[in-house]
Every structure is written in C-alpha cells, then in structure tokens.
Amino acid sequence: MSAPAPAPAPAPVPNSRGVQRRLDILDAARALFTETGFRGATMAAIAGRAGVTHAGLLYHFASKEDVLEAVLTDARDRGRSIIAADERPGADHLDALEHLVAQNAGDPAWSRLFSVLLGESVALDHPLRERMAERYDSIGESLAGHLRTLRTEGGAWSDDEVAGVARVLMAVMDGLQFQQLTGARSAMSADFALVVEAVRRSL
Template sequence: MTETTTPNVRGVLRRASIIDAARALFSEVGYRGATMAQIAARADVTHAGLLYHFSTKDAVLDAVLAEHRERTAVLAETPEGDGDYLDRLDRVVAQNANEADWMRLSSLLLGEAVALDHPLHGVQETRYQDLERRITTGLLGVSHQPHDNVALAPLARLLIAAMDGLQLQATLTEVDAARAARMRSDFSVMIELIRARLDTV
C-alpha cells in the first residue's frame, strides 16, 4: 500500500511546488516574461519533469489561476451569517491587502491581458462580466430601498474598479503593513459611499 501511494504523494507535492514556483515567477516578470525553463529551474525540476505535469505554459497559468479562483470563491454566492455582502467584499480586500505576492500577480496579469492576443484576454473579460453580475445581485440584498439590476450595475463596476485600482496602487511599491492598512481603509470609504447611495431612491 505504501509503495503505491508514495509516488502519488510525491507527484502531488511536485506539482504543487511547480505551481508555487510559477506563481512567484509570474508575479516577478509576468506571464509573457516567464519561460518553461525558468519555471522548471525555480521549481528545481527537470524540463521533462515539468512537462510531465504541464505540457504548456498556458497549462501552468491555468493551474495558478485555479488556486486564485478558489481564494476569491467567496464572491460566488450572496453571503450568509456575519455581515452582509458589502461586509464580505470588505473582508476579501482586507485579506488580499496582506498578500503582496497575490496582488502583484493579479495586477501584472490584468495589465498583460489588455493585449488582444494574450491567453487571458477573454478570461479577464469574462471575469469582469461575472463579477459585475455577482456583485449586482449581492447589492440587491443589501439595499433597503427598491433598486433594479440596471440601477445597481454601475455601483458594481465602481466597486470592481476600486478593488483593482487600490490593488494596483498598493503594488507599485513594496507592500508593507502601513500600505495594506491604507488599502483597507480606502476601500472602507468606498463601502460607506455605496451604502449611502443604496439608501437613496
């Protein structure tokens, strides 16, 4: 039993180390700036070992982003329990503010994806559409006044712009505790403004 499971465990750990190495490399030089050879070297695996787990750089990127999607899955449903949907968004920003590597990676990939031929161009377009829909639905549950999706969609887009914009500003210099705290504080101001707008007809 041990003999058959050990290689599997080793393979899982090796795959995870490749994803970690790729995430770090992408956050430093972007997707376009990274090569499969650099990813293999960073993960301390042979090129053949890398290809065993990921046949292309796109496949490596997909795996890195899959982890990121799991981290942001908190936006997938209207929140329950402690706080409302805006409180949930506030917590997501607070969590991201303390993880400089993820913020840098997200900002780099978002900037690269502006190019029409980038593999993430369509992905990012779909991401914005999906986030707008989810946040708009979430805001319907927060508002104490009657609103419809058309009226709330601009507020959803402003929230997305604030999240991405504050993240980009935070990554322009080394992210320290003070900068992360400012990012959280600034987003809290946006939350207050959105709450005030929701309470008006």
C-alpha cells in the same frame, strides 16, 4: 453459488517526491509570472527555477498554459465568496467584498501576481483575457443584484446605475491594490470600507 467479486484495487498513493516536485514547479511559476508576466516566462525558465529538467516539467505539465491553469486553480476560491453569497440567505455581498480586499491586502505576493496577469490580459490574444472579463462580469452581476435588494423604496438609482456602481466598486478594489503595490501611501482596507459605507448610505 458464484464466487464473490474481487475487492477493488486500492487507489494509487501519490508519490511524495512527485507531489513535492509539482509544488516546486508551481512555486517557481508563480515567482516567474510575477517577475516577468506570463508572456515573459518560459518553460525552460520555470524548469530551471524549480530545479527540474525540461522533461521533468513536461511530465507534470504539457504546456505553459497548463502551468498557468494550475497556478490559478490554487487560488480559484478568491472572489467566489461574493458569488456564493447568492446562495446564503441574509448574506451581505458588500461584507464579502470587504473581506476579499482585506485578504488581498494581507497577501501582497498574490496581489502582485494577480495585478501583473490582469495588466497583461488586456492584450487581445492573451489566454486570460476572457477569464478576466468573465470575472468582472460574474462578480459585477452578482454584486449588482445584491445592491438592488438594498435599495430603499423610491431609491435614486436605476437598475443600470446600480450595475455601474457594482463595476465602480470592483475598479476601486483593484485600483487600491495597484496603489498599495507601488509603495504609495495606502490604507487599502480602510479606504475601501469608506467607499462601501458611502454606497450603503446612498442606497
């Protein structure tokens, strides 16, 4: 009779100090990316803001791109509710979009970070350029597909025009966010709701 197989080794327990240090680094990176953009932030500045050595920063993140990826991973669920609505029978993508706008309106720190990175991403060599394009394309396609299901028989808009309306809705969402961040008079959620209601009626 063979001896019983040894029990698997327990998974390593994360060091609480290491976990907190990583969180401090991400907080510092978010602040610096918001203040100076991805381009303006340096690994040395991130380490200094987080209160760690450069070697300590490199222990957690090998490059500034890795730091950016971790910052974005923290918020990757934003916007996915619109695409995920494709998988929920009876889900309303326009409601999901309004919820996202309200979420962003209530979180100016995130909105400011996203807006700074979005502005930077128009540079041809920016590491977020393709990701931002993919965001607009995937959400736009998902939203347009839903709008087509809402069209009444004999609706005035063609499939291509409906796709354009989806892109306009995203442009309005981001544009209202920019307005609010400048300190201009803004009722971001209420204003966006007006546009959504106009789209619903036109379908």
